[in-house]
Amino acid sequence: MSKPGAIAKAMSALKEDQLKALIEKAIKAKVSAADILAECRAGLGEVGERFNKGEYFISELMFAGEIMKDISAQLAPLLKKGPKPKARAGAKHIVMGTVRGDIHDIGKDIVVLMLRGAGYEVTDLGVDVKPEQFVAAVKKSGAFMIGMSVFLTTCCKALQDTSDALKAAGLREGVKIMIGGAAASDMVAERTGCDSYGATAVDAVALANAAAGK
The missing domain is CATH 3.40.50.280 (Cobalamin-binding domain)
Structure with a gap:
C-alpha cells in the first residue's frame, strides 16, 4: 500500500502515470474505491488552489479534469460493489x-x-x-x-x-x-x-x- 496522501500528491502534481500506478497498488491492497476517490478529490482540491495562485492555468485544469474522468471510470465498477463514497462532512x-x-x-x-x-x-x-x-x-x-x-x-x-x-x-x-x-x-x-x-x-x-x- 502506498503512503497516506501519496495518491492526492500525485493528483495535485498531475503525474498521471505515477497516479495510475498508485491506484493500481491501492486496489491490489484492498483499499476501498471510496477511499481512493476521496484522495483523488483532495488532490483535485490542491489543483484548484494552485490555479487560484496562478501556478496552474486553464490547460492544467482541463488535464486534471480528464485524469479525474478516467479515474472515475476505472473505479466505477468497484464503487458499485463496495461502500458508496460519503459526502464530505458539511459539504453543500x-x-x-x-x-x-x-x-x-x-x-x-x-x-x-x-x-x-x-x-x-x-x-x-x-x-x-x-x-x-x-x-x-x-x-x-x-x-x-x-x-x-x-x-x-x-x-x-x-x-x-x-x-x-x-x-x-x-x-x-x-x-x-x-x-x-x-x-x-x-x-x-x-x-x-x-x-x-x-x-x-x-x-x-x-x-x-x-x-x-x-
Missing part, C-alpha cells in the same frame, strides 16, 4: 449544467472542477439541460445553488424558464442561481430572475462561498 450541494439548446461545456467543466476542489458536492447535468431537469436534480440532491452556463444569446430565455420552473416547484426561495458563459452578464442575470453572474471559474467559487456563508 450545487447543481451545474449548460442550458437548454446550448451544447458548449468547456467553461462549465472547469467550474465544476473548481467547485469540487473547493469542497462542494456537484451534480453535473451536462449540456442542453431542460428547466425540469434542473428542478428534478435540486429535489433529489437538496442543492442550495444551481449554476447555469450559457454561451449562445439565443439560449438566454432558458435562464428565465429555469428560474420560473424552480419558483413553480416551490424551490426558488431556497435555491440561489448563478450564471456564467459568453452570453451571460450581470444585466442578463437580473433580467432573467437569476441571483448572480460570474465571469470566471474563480468568480463562481467566490459566489458559491458567499451564498454558503463561507
Whole structure:
C-alpha cells in the first residue's frame, strides 16, 4: 500500500502515470474505491488552489479534469460493489449544467472542477439541460445553488424558464442561481430572475462561498 496522501500528491502534481500506478497498488491492497476517490478529490482540491495562485492555468485544469474522468471510470465498477463514497462532512450541494439548446461545456467543466476542489458536492447535468431537469436534480440532491452556463444569446430565455420552473416547484426561495458563459452578464442575470453572474471559474467559487456563508 502506498503512503497516506501519496495518491492526492500525485493528483495535485498531475503525474498521471505515477497516479495510475498508485491506484493500481491501492486496489491490489484492498483499499476501498471510496477511499481512493476521496484522495483523488483532495488532490483535485490542491489543483484548484494552485490555479487560484496562478501556478496552474486553464490547460492544467482541463488535464486534471480528464485524469479525474478516467479515474472515475476505472473505479466505477468497484464503487458499485463496495461502500458508496460519503459526502464530505458539511459539504453543500450545487447543481451545474449548460442550458437548454446550448451544447458548449468547456467553461462549465472547469467550474465544476473548481467547485469540487473547493469542497462542494456537484451534480453535473451536462449540456442542453431542460428547466425540469434542473428542478428534478435540486429535489433529489437538496442543492442550495444551481449554476447555469450559457454561451449562445439565443439560449438566454432558458435562464428565465429555469428560474420560473424552480419558483413553480416551490424551490426558488431556497435555491440561489448563478450564471456564467459568453452570453451571460450581470444585466442578463437580473433580467432573467437569476441571483448572480460570474465571469470566471474563480468568480463562481467566490459566489458559491458567499451564498454558503463561507
